Amino acid sequence: MCQLLSTRGRGVVVDSCGGEIGARSARHAGCLGPSPVTQPTLRSIAVLVPGVLLSLVACGDSADSKSSALPGDDGSSPAASVSIDQADVPRDSPSKIDPAAVAGAAEANNAFAFDLYSRLLAAQPSPSNVLTSPISASLALTMSYAGAQGQTATEMATALHFGASAGAIFDGQNGLSAALASRAPSALAEEQQVASQQGQPAPSASDYEMQIVNSVWGEQTYPWAQPFLTVLAKSYGTGVYVEDFIHAWDPARLAINAWVSAETADKIDDLLPEGSVDHTTRMVLVNAIHLKLPWASPFQTSATAPATFTRSDGTTVSAPFMNQTASLAYVDDGKAQIVALPLAGQEVAVVLAVPHGDLATYEAGLTAIAPPPSETPVALSLPKFAFTSASTSLAKLLQAMGMVQAFDPVAAQFQGLCASTPDGDNLYIADVLQKAMIAVEETGVEAAAATAVIVDGDAAEGPPPPPPVPVDLNRPFVLSIVDVPTGAILFLGHIEDPTDMGSP
Numbered sequence: 001m002c003q004l005l006s007t008r009g010r011g012v013v014v015d016s017c018g019g020e021i022g023a024r025s026a027r028h029a030g031c032l033g034p035s036p037v038t039q040p041t042l043r044s045i046a047v048l049v050p051g052v053l054l055s056l057v058a059c060g061d062s063a064d065s066k067s068s069a070l071p072g073d074d075g076s077s078p079a080a081s082v083s084i085d086q087a088d089v090p091r092d093s094p095s096k097i098d099p100a101a102v103a104g105a106a107e108a109n110n111a112f113a114f115d116l117y118s119r120l121l122a123a124q125p126s127p128s129n130v131l132t133s134p135i136s137a138s139l140a141l142t143m144s145y146a147g148a149q150g151q152t153a154t155e156m157a158t159a160l161h162f163g164a165s166a167g168a169i170f171d172g173q174n175g176l177s178a179a180l181a182s183r184a185p186s187a188l189a190e191e192q193q194v195a196s197q198q199g200q201p202a203p204s205a206s207d208y209e210m211q212i213v214n215s216v217w218g219e220q221t222y223p224w225a226q227p228f229l230t231v232l233a234k235s236y237g238t239g240v241y242v243e244d245f246i247h248a249w250d251p252a253r254l255a256i257n258a259w260v261s262a263e264t265a266d267k268i269d270d271l272l273p274e275g276s277v278d279h280t281t282r283m284v285l286v287n288a289i290h291l292k293l294p295w296a297s298p299f300q301t302s303a304t305a306p307a308t309f310t311r312s313d314g315t316t317v318s319a320p321f322m323n324q325t326a327s328l329a330y331v332d333d334g335k336a337q338i339v340a341l342p343l344a345g346q347e348v349a350v351v352l353a354v355p356h357g358d359l360a361t362y363e364a365g366l367t368a369i370a371p372p373p374s375e376t377p378v379a380l381s382l383p384k385f386a387f388t389s390a391s392t393s394l395a396k397l398l399q400a401m402g403m404v405q406a407f408d409p410v411a412a413q414f415q416g417l418c419a420s421t422p423d424g425d426n427l428y429i430a431d432v433l434q435k436a437m438i439a440v441e442e443t444g445v446e447a448a449a450a451t452a453v454i455v456d457g458d459a460a461e462g463p464p465p466p467p468p469v470p471v472d473l474n475r476p477f478v479l480s481i482v483d484v485p486t487g488a489i490l491f492l493g494h495i496e497d498p499t500d501m502g503s504p
Helices: 025-029 099-122 134-145 150-159 163-181 183-197 226-236 249-263 359-364 395-400
Strands: 004-007 012-015 020-022 047-049 052-054 209-219 240-243 281-294 305-310 316-332 336-342 349-355 375-383 385-388 425-440 444-459 477-483 488-495
Touching: 099 134, 099 163, 099 359, 099 395, 134 150, 134 163, 134 209, 134 226, 134 281, 134 425, 134 444, 163 183, 163 209, 163 226, 183 209, 183 281, 209 226, 209 249, 240 249, 249 281, 249 444, 281 425, 305 375, 336 375, 349 359, 395 425
Parallel strands: 209 240
Antiparallel strands: 004 012, 012 020, 047 052, 209 281, 281 444, 305 316, 316 336, 316 375, 336 349, 385 425, 425 444, 477 488
């Protein structure tokens, strides 16, 4: 039986089999979420989130290990414990994934991004800051798609723009996520080498983050389908954390929020607001993304100065503007000036577009965005800003995109999540919530987002009942009072005139 070791800090649990499990592990492992354990059939894996310890590692001979509580990181009282159902298969190595599948996933995600964004803009009551992470939504919804069947699956594939990539979408999302997770370590290694060669202090690893992680939280009484668990393990590096949603839904909500907060360096808090999870919740599928990288060429703080920013309605505000003159990827396509600012490692860039005319008109025709192909000297003036969106529901937007049946309590087909639910509950998506943040300053960029797909259970309805048979007692009728267990007739008679009250 493997020993469980708890490390202090950001809630990391390491088992003596050599696997690092849980919070912040993807940054070190170059993949998403808990490292798969290739031991006998896995029933319980330990995962530690702030305030919540998720069970012990089942590395021994027993297929089902019992949950156990350990002291918290601060040595205080034991934390609550739950288990995780996870398929006994390793995560697919990115090196074995067809590059065409990765390209297909990226193409599908981008098509979904512009479709979702245009609808998000149309739903705005008035001009204001907008921020979304379409890839976070895509990854969370693709996990949900793994359990969809029939028309529900067809509609989800259409809304998510899978197209020809649908058959390899799980491989594609896995390979794409792994590729993205490698950007920060690669940039850090490059900067460390440059610093060493130039005799400069080594850069801080905490400034180089590109983490994409997933978790799924399911009702403890549900037998989650093995094919679904296999997809989660092979393509998402996770399983289903077992929770008591029926009786303790709010502690489960708080545990999910704590996990999201930890995985985004406390940048995304309260993804699931109070009331978003209740006794009807059966599963919550979550994706979290956290990016923090320096600029390839940082702005000088001495060049930052206040300047005027004019809003869409013509009103103005004063904001600190960062200023830099450099050779940057730039193009003026007649509609806007487009410039790309590379981040450390040159593999990630911030693309900015300044329309010549109205912002709304420009965005209405926006179908693609990419760094311009050539560089030119640019005198750039960019306002510093930091913005965090509210926890926003994407449900109505997704339904407008064609994902209708998934939200229907009766018609939704998610038997791929759980083929036989207790009490005959039918699973459906109750809501999809996302929250995002971004901060741009002289040293670099930090952005984070999380998406939660909330799956509820509703009693399945059979075929509609037959029309009622009319029984109109508008003429004389017989009545009796009968003792049902014995069949004894206690009273017997008939009514000839319901107005006749008989003798006083």
